[in-house]
Amino acid sequence: MKAIRVSHTGGPEVMELVDLPAPQAKADHALVKVRVAGVNSIDGQFRDGRLRTPLPFIPGQEGAGVVTAIGPQARVVKVGDRVAWSGTLGSYAEYVAAPEEHLVPVPSSISDEQAAAAMVHGLTAHYLVNDAHKLKAEETALVHAAAGGVGLLVVQMARAVGARVIGTASSEQKAQLAREAGADEVIVFTHQDFETEVKRLTSGKGVDVVYDGVGKATFEKNLNVMRLRGMLVLYGMSSGPVPPVDPARLSEKGSLYMARTTLAHFTATREELLARTSALFAMIAEGKLKVQIAKEYPLADAPQAHRDMEARKLAGKLLLIP
């Protein structure tokens, strides 16, 4: 099978297209023919060594495809099932062997591209809005990087709840995308100070919740834009890690809450994974959630896909088609 292999960590060029034997479906694993693989920032972190995994490896955490073989202990899936997954390394390939517990069924109303594009970002947006802080109709949320992969989905889900959404974006073009997704207000943070603007837009009260995947660059000001007892949900740190925090600051700024969340803890059981994906797929099928696909690349162009991802110019999901 064709696959992308990383033999030593580094820039996008370390990803090479190679011919490898297809993996076997052992034990409770299933062999899946990958139709679409999602490109995520975490793939870049494995590629360049910020996150470690034994070398050589096949990158890619997310995808959608068809089950072609099952291991002797597999009970949940069968050959021919359309499935999607996240959190399984090795998706940049024609075939991947995944524990069947990681695979979720894809309904006929959802395309492979939609399913692959929605797994990491869509499930993340879903847990942020529904669980990490259960957003209510009368609340106001600040969504950083509102035109980003997760951001655009958080904006749509927050609007679906009926909440008011204030987004931040780096350019007028991205601001437009966030508005089209349903953001009530968008702050172009390269032109305007988001702290001042959020205070103005909330008549000085502040927002109920901040959804932040940016981290270091936004942290301090976030503490100043929440209402009393407001919630900061940190789900990523694209600008770098937040320095250690003195908990006394949370009381000084108004009995604030802070959480640092990861998707794994919100899909920890099979029941929760299935419930969350079926809710997500239902929103897509009903047209309530549009998953923006920026570009599709042949598998061989994985290095270019990573360059485009890291340049942050394309808004929406990047996909590889093996």
Place this chain on the structure above:
Amino acid sequence: MELGELPMPELKANEAMVKVAAAGVNFIDVYHREGRYKVPLPFVLGQEGAGVVTALGADVKSVKKGDRVAWTGLLGGYAEYAAIPADRLVAIPAGVTDQQAAAAMLQGMTAHYLSHDTYPLKRGETALVHAAAGGVGLLLVQMAHHIGARMIGTVSTEEKAKLARDAGADDIILYTQSDFEAETKRLTDGKGVHVVYDSVGKTTFEKGLNVLRPRGMMVLFGGSSGAVPPFDLIALSQKGSLYVTRPTLVNYIATREELMARSGAVFDMIGAGKLKLRIEHTYPLAEAQRAHRDLEGRKTTGKLLLIP
């Protein structure tokens, strides 16, 4: 602290004069006295009390002379009279004594916001409360018990363990004899608790994060062992997408409506016999020094009141 004879406080337009029947003694009074929390000198101590309205400022409409009232969060309770902004006074219902009201304002409302708002406990959930025989601890245990939550408490002595059990704690850990992290894990079959209520701070915070279940909440509401040093947020994701909050009472009685609702709920519990206050000792006003020594000696397990 010296007993002195002072003119009556001047009454501003928005204030009511209260003849103080009982004033609560709290650790915050010690901090004010020591200068750890700065207040312009000289000043009259005290952050909570109860009594009877004897005079009204020109603009006051919400109370009248003769009303029995209580307050918290304003200086001046260690005196025969205190001038208090009327919008911070709450009416004491007939089923609650002045002493009960004075004893309940700070610690009772703290226990109430912790268990009902900061982390609204639900039946079937498990909470760990440190210093379960302390002033707030004993009230928190009772409120959690009424909600139907399981309460694991930590205490330093067998005597305090008994108090916490009598208040309704399901399990008690004597942290002087066993490691609370290991014990909490054992008591929860390795799952951990939904919420930790921690007023101890420095010596308990780190281990507290280890006994939370995924998506659990650390409620840090004091620092009797010292301030928690800055911590790395990555610990929160590594330990299970945890939540941390550092609440203070003032943010939970920020509006008149919320103050009324919260004090009303606490008084209702007292009146119905669902919340027992342990008034350990009452002192004449002149013995404020002794009251502070007793409090700082940490020999007391109940509320101390001054009676002017």
